[in-house]
Amino acid sequence: MNTSAPALSFEKQLANLLRARFPCLYVATWEENRILNLIRAVAANKELIRTPRKVFEWSLTEGIVNGGKPAVEDTKAALKALEFIAACTEPAIFVLKDFHVFFGAHNRPPDIQIVRKIRDIIPGLKQSANPKNIIFVTPQLLLPDDLEKDISLVEFALPSVEEIRNNVLTPMIETNRHSGRIKINLTPEEEEQLAKAAQGLTLHEAENAFARAMIADGMLHIADLAIILEEKRQIIRKSGILEFIKSDLNIDDVGGLQNLKRWLVKRNKSWLDAAARYQLPAPKGVLITGVPGCGKSLLAKAVAALWQVPLLRLDIGKIFAGIVGSSEENMRRAIQTAEAISPCVLWIDEIEKGFGGISGPSGDSGTSTRIFATFLTWMQEKTRPVFVVATANNISALPPEMMRKGRFDEIFFVDLPTYSERREILKLHLKRRLRDPGVIGSFTLNEQALHHLAKLTEGFVGAELEQAVIGGLFEAFHEDRAIRLKDFEHAIRLTVPLSVTQAEQIHSLRQWANARAVAATPLEDRSDYATSDKPTTPIPTTADDIVASRGGRSIDF
Numbered sequence: 001m002n003t004s005a006p007a008l009s010f011e012k013q014l015a016n017l018l019r020a021r022f023p024c025l026y027v028a029t030w031e032e033n034r035i036l037n038l039i040r041a042v043a044a045n046k047e048l049i050r051t052p053r054k055v056f057e058w059s060l061t062e063g064i065v066n067g068g069k070p071a072v073e074d075t076k077a078a079l080k081a082l083e084f085i086a087a088c089t090e091p092a093i094f095v096l097k098d099f100h101v102f103f104g105a106h107n108r109p110p111d112i113q114i115v116r117k118i119r120d121i122i123p124g125l126k127q128s129a130n131p132k133n134i135i136f137v138t139p140q141l142l143l144p145d146d147l148e149k150d151i152s153l154v155e156f157a158l159p160s161v162e163e164i165r166n167n168v169l170t171p172m173i174e175t176n177r178h179s180g181r182i183k184i185n186l187t188p189e190e191e192e193q194l195a196k197a198a199q200g201l202t203l204h205e206a207e208n209a210f211a212r213a214m215i216a217d218g219m220l221h222i223a224d225l226a227i228i229l230e231e232k233r234q235i236i237r238k239s240g241i242l243e244f245i246k247s248d249l250n251i252d253d254v255g256g257l258q259n260l261k262r263w264l265v266k267r268n269k270s271w272l273d274a275a276a277r278y279q280l281p282a283p284k285g286v287l288i289t290g291v292p293g294c295g296k297s298l299l300a301k302a303v304a305a306l307w308q309v310p311l312l313r314l315d316i317g318k319i320f321a322g323i324v325g326s327s328e329e330n331m332r333r334a335i336q337t338a339e340a341i342s343p344c345v346l347w348i349d350e351i352e353k354g355f356g357g358i359s360g361p362s363g364d365s366g367t368s369t370r371i372f373a374t375f376l377t378w379m380q381e382k383t384r385p386v387f388v389v390a391t392a393n394n395i396s397a398l399p400p401e402m403m404r405k406g407r408f409d410e411i412f413f414v415d416l417p418t419y420s421e422r423r424e425i426l427k428l429h430l431k432r433r434l435r436d437p438g439v440i441g442s443f444t445l446n447e448q449a450l451h452h453l454a455k456l457t458e459g460f461v462g463a464e465l466e467q468a469v470i471g472g473l474f475e476a477f478h479e480d481r482a483i484r485l486k487d488f489e490h491a492i493r494l495t496v497p498l499s500v501t502q503a504e505q506i507h508s509l510r511q512w513a514n515a516r517a518v519a520a521t522p523l524e525d526r527s528d529y530a531t532s533d534k535p536t537t538p539i540p541t542t543a544d545d546i547v548a549s550r551g552g553r554s555i556d557f
Contacts, residue, residue: 010156011038015048017133017152018093023125024118024134024151028141028329031202035137035156036095043093051131053091059098078102078114086121091130100138103147110144122150141329158340159203165195168206176214183219190222197228200341205235232341236312241334243313245347247301254295254302255428255462256421260288260412260520268307271343271385282343283409284379285388287351287402289395289517290414291506293463293498296391297349299414303389304345312338313347316354319371331371335378343385351390352397372399379407395512403516412520413513416499416506417462421521422454425462429469434483439473441482449485456492459499468492 017025029035036057043053056071058064063075064084075081078099085094102111118134125132136151143151159167169191176182186194194213198206209231213224233244251261263286269275271282288296304311319330338346348354355372379388388408392398403411417425427450434440443449457465471491476483499506513519 010154011042011045011048014039014154015042015045017154018042018049018053018131021126021131022133022152023122024136024147025154026136026138026141026143026151027154027156028138029156030139031156031159031204032097032137034159034203039093039095039135051091053093053131053133055093055095056088057095057097060101064094078111079117082114082117082121085132085134086124088132089128089130092132094132094134096134096136098138099136100140100142103142103144105140105142110146115144115146118147119150140326141332142326155336158200158336159206161192161195161199164198164201164203164206165191168203169195169198169210172207172210172214173220176220181218182214185219185221193222194220194225194228197225198232200337201232201235205231209235236337241315241318241330242337243315245301245304245311245313247305247311249298249302249305251302251306253428254299255425256417257295257299257414257520259518259522260286260299260414262522263410263412264303264306282383282385283387284382284406285346285390285408287390287392287408287411288414288520289392289411289509289513290520291416291461291498291509292393293461294414294417295462296414297347298462300345300347300349300389300391303387304347307343307345307387309387310341310344311347312341312344313349314338316348316351319354320367327367328370328374331374335374338386339382339384344387346386346388348388348390350393352392352394355398355402376401376407395509411517413509413517414520415510415513416459417465418521419454419458422457422460422465423450425465426450426453426457426469429466433469433473439476439483441484443483443485452485453488453492456489457497459497460492460495461498464495464497468495471495 014025027035036055040055042048043055046052054066056064056066058075058081060076060078062070063073064071064081072084075084081094081096088094102114104110125134141153173184173186173191177184194210198209201209209228210220212231213227214220216224216227233246236242236244251264254261267283270280275282288299290296301311314334319334320327338344355368355375390408395403401407427445430445434443434445453468457468460468468488468491471494472488473483475487475490
């Protein structure tokens with residue numbers, strides 16, 4: 001991934017905030033031990049922090065401790081702990097664990113006494129002769145309105161590949177190699193591959209994944225990559241927001257849309273170091289709109305297979321939660337997870353249902369607007385190779401700011417399949433299903449049969465073509481005989497295509513796309529509308545109208 005300037009490490013960023021006397025910092029993370037180790041390292045590093053500081057830790061169960069020993073009695077109560085902080089005169093960092101329970105967690109109102117006490121001691125933290133800082137470490141980001149201006153948020157990323165390898169994988173390998181109970185069969189390059197496979201997990205989750213791989217067959221080798229990825233899928237599913245999609249699709253399994261396919265092929269591996277010679281940024285993403293049932297979602301799945309990267313699906317509906325502040329945190333966590341396992345494809349299906357109507361009254365106290373703003377800002381500024389594939393059926397429902405340049409690399413329009421595309425789609429489905437010689441019988445899948453069926457299905461979308469093939473097979477199955485061409489013809493005649501039932505909407509969508517989107521179908525295929533035989537199924541516009549408005553700008557990649 002190419003960036004103009006390297007980002008500050010977490011240790012350097014934290015040290016700068018501490019030296020600048022930021023009184024209260026907030027780190028939302030599940031990795032309590034990892035963040036505590038980093039805080040202790042920064043607090044003792046004179047080069048980073050100039051003035052070394054003691055690290056005091058507080059929890060409801062232990063009170064305030066230093067070095068694992070109680071620093072003072074009777075500080076389990078939060079108010080007592082804050083009084084100790086206010087009275088402390090030595091350079092110190094106070095790590096308060098799970099303090100979000102006083103900020104309104106679990107649908108309870110914030111503890112107004114605790115909130116007020118924090119506001120009371122903040123001036124003293126700033127003016128103290130010796131530097132003192134409070135760091136809230138919690139698994140959730142939850143701040144009462146009264147403290148939003150007083151507490152600074154610090155982003156704490158999931159472990160890097162180097163951290164996973166150095167802190168988890170290598171120690172586990174050395175321990176088990178010496179014990180002799182587990183056989184280790186890995187080259188240094190394969191160790192790197194396993195560490196990369198675990199990226200996006202916490203150190204604890206990575207340790208569990210490697211342990212599972214070792215226990216499965218009593219050894220650790222590169223074949224365990226699949227086990228680690230499966231463990232990773234299970235862990236990501238627990239969030240309930242991101243879904244790890246396992247797709248066996250190939251880009252060739254998507255019929256037609258050659259213009260879009262060529263665009264994607266040219267951007268494959270552009271996030272690797274080889275692209276640095278050309279000063280290329282990683283592609284941001286594409287917005288694919290068009291007629292429902294024409295393969296938009298199918299293509300999103302095929303992109304990840306083409307690029308050989310993980311595919312994550314983001315359900316916008318799951319972002320919104322009942323607890324105030326949780327929705328914003330869900331979006332941040334989803335983005336953080338996607339970036340941690342990059343390069344990857346982040347698929348958002350029917351994005352207009354999640355972000356449509358943002359500009360109007362929402363009745364949710366601005367939560368939708370804030371989540372939308374977070375997503376847009378990330379899309380504009382992201383530097384990690386997370387390729388966003390968003391699909392939309394009703395493009396007019398999306399806010400205009402989402403579609404301006406800089407958010408997505410391109411907007412593609414997927415129209416009704418042309419004659420050539422219908423032939424290709426029918427051929428794919430027929431070949432996939434006609435495998436048993438007893439079912440095939442005397443039926444021959446030749447160019448004449450494909451030409452005939454493609455003519456009959458003018459105005460059909462990809463999903464309707466698939467159902468026509470399935471319907472024909474049901475005809476033969478019902479009578480327990482071999483398939484015949486007439487079976488498919490019968491299924492086609494029984495289908496009323498979307499181009500008829502939603503003619504006005506499709507025509508309107510084509511008019512919108514004509515000036516605002518790039519055609520997913522190349523120009524040579526779009527000419528089929530002017531040259532193919534007269535369709536037997538009505539379509540919503542004349543052939544001349546289709547040629548004039550089909551597929552947007554005539555740009556071929």
